[in-house]
Amino acid sequence: MPERDDASVRRIHDAFSQRNFRRDFSRRGLHYIGLLDENGLKVPAIVSVDDLDFIRPPVICLTDPEAGSKGQVPHVLRSDGTFCYLDRKSVVLDRYKPAETIIQCLERADQVLRDAVRGRLADDLAEEFGGYWCDGEVLVDLPPSFEGDAKIHILRLDRYLEHKTIVVSHDKSRFAKLHRRNTGKDPDPGILCPVxxxxPLSFDPKQSWPPKDLAQLNAWLKKMAPNALGSIEAAFARTKDLHIQWICLSAPNGRFFVSAEIAKPYRTPEFLKNRRASISRTLDRIPAAVEISGYVGVPADEGYVFSRNLGHMKNLAGKRILLIGCGTVGGFLAQHLAQSSAGAGGGRLMLVDDDELQGANLGRHLLGAPYLTWNKAEACADFLGQQLPHLDIGFSCDSIMKQLAIMQRYDLCIDATGEEALSIALNDYAVRKRPDFPPILYTWLEGNGAAAVGFMSHDPDLACFKCLKVELAGEKRFRLLREGVEIETARNLPCGPSPTPSRKSSRASRLRRSRIARPAAYFWDATEARTSKY
Structure with a gap:
């Protein structure tokens, strides 16, 4: 809509002119130069309007962040001076009133800047500490309360990219198996990193920041974290031949890493080896010999990964779960179980399927072309092991009917095969072993996928799977589809060639219902149904 865009540009220009901003024609696009808080702090800034729909707010960069404040203030990224004045997720800017929107953004930036300079945003400075400290990131595979010696590892987590990731862990990281898989080599022993x-860490915005040498680091530590003073020197003294050392400052507002590297002129055998025992005193006399970089820790430990999205709900950590069937339903179910921490915390997720992934499966399966001709259980275990290396995931390529006894080793069994005959056989075995048998969740699709059904069976006094259809040739006790719905039936196409024709032929001969009036999802719990004899 060129007409609307032209009108918006004119209104935006008028709004900036009202605030005494002038357009910068030396750069392509809408860029305006002026002063924030022009009657007070007078901080020079460049405002860039990249989105006339205001999905993204105008970008404000402070050309002199120290102007008016004699030091850095919260919400300013030290890399390019970008000023974070507005949370785009909490404020909706009006695309139909561009002039008013520009004035709103400038006034908001003025207020945030004034509050920051007057010290009202001291807490914000602590919360944003990582933004001022960060030269990079470290994946933290450690419990939140960990204290003591950890190791820094440089790992390759992607098979196809040369990019390497810094990971800190206690002893061996769970991510090490990805490195081994992608490179064919064991990771390096790691570098000592005391935690x-x-x-809570912060800094005085009126002082030079961040520290670039050991003297500046120690001056800051002396005020903010005196118990960590001397940790770098002590770490150097405990290691041999290394010109780089790490420590981790674990604070309530985050985990922050110090990478200390001895400058090249001082990397001599005399300095690194012969004086290793007294290196603390040496570094103290020559603080500029050590260059400092800061890294921010990114949580990647098991507890954080599997609890972050669940809130106060319990996850599946510590549980032993057996999933039978890794097809269309079972494959995605395996993924959801894994993301809910099945296989974590000493638990185990066991996948069982004797079928192979074929081309006809690709349009509906969790897995893609790289896993063609793989056994489905093995393929799902391999895929999930790459995505979530924290988990203990096993697989079996044999039919569950050849290993029924393993079911009693688990806390929950799930039948996701969708094969009624197999489900009845599993149900028969479970009923005969009651009460010493775990709960079984049966799940399947009906009506050409229009209805997803789940049925939990456990209590010997309540209904079992067979109770849903007392006579196998008869009608089901509970109708899923609405009365009066017209149903057409057609022969289902085979999913593809298979080395197990008996299983495939039964699937090919199954009738599917189509033209269902409305899709539905059901979950039946046996607590509402009484046992029927058969």
Missing amino acids: VLVP
Whole structure:
């Protein structure tokens, strides 16, 4: 809509002119130069309007962040001076009133800037500490309360990219098996990284930041975290031949890493080896010999990964779960179980399927072309093991009917095969072994996928799977589809060639219902149904 865009540009220009901003024609696009808080702090800034729909707010960069404040303030990214004045997820800007929107953004930036300079945003500075500290990131595979010696590992987590990731862990990281898989080599033993518990970290915005050498780091630690003072020197003294050392400052507002590297002129055998025992005193006399970089820790430990999205709900950590069938339903179910921590915390997720992934499966299966001709259980276990290396995931390529006894080793069994005859056989075995048998969740699709059904069976006094259809040739006790719905039946096409023709032929001969009036999803719990004899 060129007409609307032209009108918006004119209104935006008028709004900036009202605030005494002038357009910067030396750059392509809408860029305006002026002063924030022009009657007070007078901080020079460049405002860039990249989105006339205001899905993204105008970008404000402070050309002199220290102007008016004599130091850095919260919400300013030190890399390019970008000023974070508005949370785009909590404020909706009006695309139909571009002039008013520009004034709103400038006034908001003025207010945030004034509050920051007057010290009202001291807490924000602590919350954003990582933005001022970060030269990179470290994946933290450690419990939140960990304190003591950890190891820094440089790992390759992607098979096809040369990019390597810094990971900190206690002893061996769970991510090490990805590195081994992608490179064919064991990861390096790692670099010592003591983890020190410290108070919440911040800094004085009127001082030079961040520290670039050991003297500046120690001056800051002396004020903010005196218990960590000397940790770098002590770490150097405990290691041999290394010119780089790490420590982790574990604070309530995050985990922050210090990478200390001895400058090249001082990387001599005399300095690195012969004086290793007294290196603390040496570094103290020559603090500029050590260059400092800061890294921010990104949580990647098991507890964080599997609890972050569940809130106060319990996850599946510590449970032993057996999933039978890794097809269309079972494959995605395996993924959801894994993402809910099945196989974590000493638990185990066991996948069982004797079928192979064929081309006809690709349009509806969790897995893609790289796993063609793989056994489905093995393929799902391999895929999930790459995505979530924290988990203990096993697989079996044999039919469950050849290993029924393993079912009693698990806390929950799930039958996701969708094969009624197999489900009845499993149900018969479970009923005969009651009460010493775990709960079984049967899940399947009906009506050409229009209805997803789940049925839990466990209590010997309540209904079992067979109770849903007392006579196998008869009608089901509970109708899923609405009365009066017209149904057409057609022969289902085979899913593809298979080395197990008996299983495929039964699937090919199954009738599917189509033209269902409305899809539905059901879950039946046996607590509402009484046992029927058969």
